[in-house]
Amino acid sequence: MPAPDYTRSRAYRAAACTHLPFGVSSTPRGRQSPVPVVIEEAQGVHLTDLDGNRYIDFTLGYGPLLLGHTPDCVQAAVTREMARGLRTATVHRGEAALADLLADCVPTAEQTAFVTTGTEAVQLALRIARAATGRLRIAKFRANYHGWIDNVHVAGAPDNDGPCTIGQDPAASANVVLFDWGDAAQLAALDSSFAAVILEPAAINPGCFAPPPGFLDAVRTMTRQHGIVLIFDEVITGFRLGLGGAQQRYGVLPDLTVLGKVLGGGLPIGAVTGRRDIMHDVATGRLLHRGTFNGNPLSLAAGFAAISHLRTHATTLYPRLDAMAAELCAHVNTQAMRAGVAACAQAVGSAVQLFVGTKGLTCISDLTQVDRAETARLTDALLQRGIYALPRGLMYLGTPHDDTDMATTRHALSEALETLRTPPTRQGP
Ligand SMILES: Cc1ncc(COP(=O)(O)O)c(C=O)c1O
Known part of the structure; x- marks a missing residue:
């Protein structure tokens, strides 16, 4: 097939790098190959780039855009809100409205504190846990991602416990103890010196792993036994695995939950929600919860509109998305076998992970079998066929993906495999 024309995207990148380091505002976006395509317009789940190439989008803003790029309900809410003035950093009724809605949707959302990103929400949750317990140590699981702040931005891969980037302060993670996600036996090392255990209840960042049977229950039992605050990082799984997120899906209730992404309806947001007694220090003002853009009216209005929509349609919308994701995985696994290539896909809810280099994984430590360069080659081949997935092989499904989109995607996947x-073609030394 003829290679798409990326002339304008290439020219943009070359020029952008003059004053914009790496030509982007977040490093992973600059890693798209053969060039980060410059998106000019989005409609539903369809993107058009600067060269006029069209794509079916499976990145969906790295997850938030469950309703696509142009949901009517969010656009109407933001337009209404804009007309009332920005009211940044004021007290406004949208704050309690979204907190009340969360209490209705998420099993453990007794009290909610808003911030602007998932990264900030993680930091606030850890602070709350340390204040509530008077302890410092945090248990974190390898390859789980909790934002880019130095203390938790470590052990990004199962075989590398160090900082995820140069420039981090190694001392910041001195109180962080690493565990292997999914391994209940290791939890015996938890004791009453820990303030919090934080984890992705379904490990989407490592590659869409569902929790092994009994694992979340074991985490819950051990944290309760030692008076440790259990934090579910549901920045991705919240409102993606269902209205009540992973905690509802797997029936295990954390003390605190970190939310972001879908919660903002596509606008920036983060939140910590959870037990009233644990949120007590925030409620009294003893624990400082700060941030100019916290609870900004536009994000909260967008979030309220999106979550209300999801609540209204939850019983049909989530089963449909899950079924579409399962079908996509089955297609990849069948086609990989037919093509005779070591590749596979697995999904949790509507998040799908493509892997090349292995025919199947059972746990996060199996990630060492994955050929990252070949996985990126697969997503490059998809991009050339008009399918826009994250270069690491993650694909998010959204409500606007229709049967035609999915048929086109299956066809592209077969060809790309x-x-x-x-x-x-390996680069020379
Ligand atoms: C599980 C998880 N936690 C936290 C974060 C950080 O959220 P944000 O990028 O909004 O800071 C992310 C981002 O992808 C995430 O996937």
Whole structure:
């Protein structure tokens, strides 16, 4: 097939790098190959780039855009809100409205504190846990991602416990103890010196792993036994695995939950929600919860509109998305076998992970089998066929994806998997 024309995206990147480091505002976006395509317009789940190439979007803003790029309910809410003035950093009725709605949707959402990103929400949750327990140590699981702040931005891969980037302060993670996600036996190392255990209840960032049977129950039992605050990081799973997130899906209730992404309806947001007694220090003002843009009216209005929509349609919308994701995985697994390439897909809810280099994984430590370069080659091949997925192989489904989109995507996946039969052209030394 003829290679798409990326002339304008290439020219933009070259020029953008003059004053914009790496030509982007978040490093992973700059890693898209053969060039980060510059998106000019989005409609539903369809994108058009600067060169006029069209894509079916499966990145969905790295997850938040469960309702696509142009949901009517969010656009109407933001337009209404704009007309009332920005009211940044004022007290406004949208704050309690969204907190009340959360209490209705998320099993443990007794009290909610808003911030602007998931990264900030994680930091606030850890602070609340330390204040509530008077302890410092935090248990974190390898390859789980909790934002880019130095203390938790460590052990990004199962075989590397260090900082995820240069420039981090190693001392910041001195109180962070690492565990292997999914391994209940290791939890015996928890004791009453820990303030919090934080984890992705379904490990989407490592590659869409569902929790092994009994694992979340074991985490809950051990944290309760030692008076440790259990924090579910549901920045991705919240409102994606269902209205009540992973905690509802798996029936295990954390003390605190970190939310973001879908909660903002596509606008920036983060939140910590949870038990009233644990949120007590925030409620009294003893624990400082700060941030100019916290609870900004536009994000809260967008979030309220999106979550209300999800609540109204939850019984049909989530089963449909889950079924579409399962079908996509089955297609990849069948086609990979047919093409004779070591590749596979697995999904949790409507998040799908493509892997090349392995025919199946059982746990996070199996990630060492994955060929990251070949996985990126697969997503490159998809991009050329008009399918926009994250270069690490993650694909998010959204409500606007329709049967035609999915048929086009399956066809593109079949072709892209075939391309892997040709050995990669390796760069010289
Ligand atoms: C599980 C999880 N926690 C926290 C974060 C950080 O959220 P944000 O990018 O909004 O700071 C992310 C971001 O992808 C995430 O996936």
